[in-house]
Amino acid sequence: MAKKxxxxxxxxxxxxxxxxxxxxxxxxxxxxVKKFVSLAQxxxxxxxxxxxxxxxxxxxxxxxxxxxxxxAARKKSRMQRYYNNVKTAQ
Numbered sequence: 728m729a730k731k732x733x734x735x736x737x738x739x740x741x742x743x744x745x746x747x748x749x750x751x752x753x754x755x756x757x758x759x760v761k762k763f764v765s766l767a768q769x770x771x772x773x774x775x776x777x778x779x780x781x782x783x784x785x786x787x788x789x790x791x792x793x794x795x796x797x798x799a800a801r802k803k804s805r806m807q808r809y810y811n812n813v814k815t816a817q
Contacts (some may be wrong), residue, residue: 731778744764756794756802759784763806767813778810 758780766774782803789799 752788752791752793755786756781756784760802760806764809767810770813774810774813778806779805 737817759777763774763777763781766777784801785794788794790794794802
């Protein structure tokens with residue numbers, strides 16, 4: 728615990744701001760993954776664009792430390808494999 732009450736309050740305030748910012752970024756990643764998967768299932772021509780956008784969001788989140796580098800690599804790898812399987816099945 729902090730020695731002064733005011734520093735503890737500030738710490739709490741800042742951690743709450745970070746939590747909300749991280750939550751927003753994680754949500755954006757999840758939304759882009761869902762968008763990509765739904766387009767891939769429909770075999771939409773926009774699938775490749777959605778894949779690139781999703782990878783960009785995952786890299787951004789990993790760069791900010793919101794998700795770990797390994798988790799980001801794992802997500803990208805799985806989605807790329809999914810894309811390749813859908814593409815060859817056409």
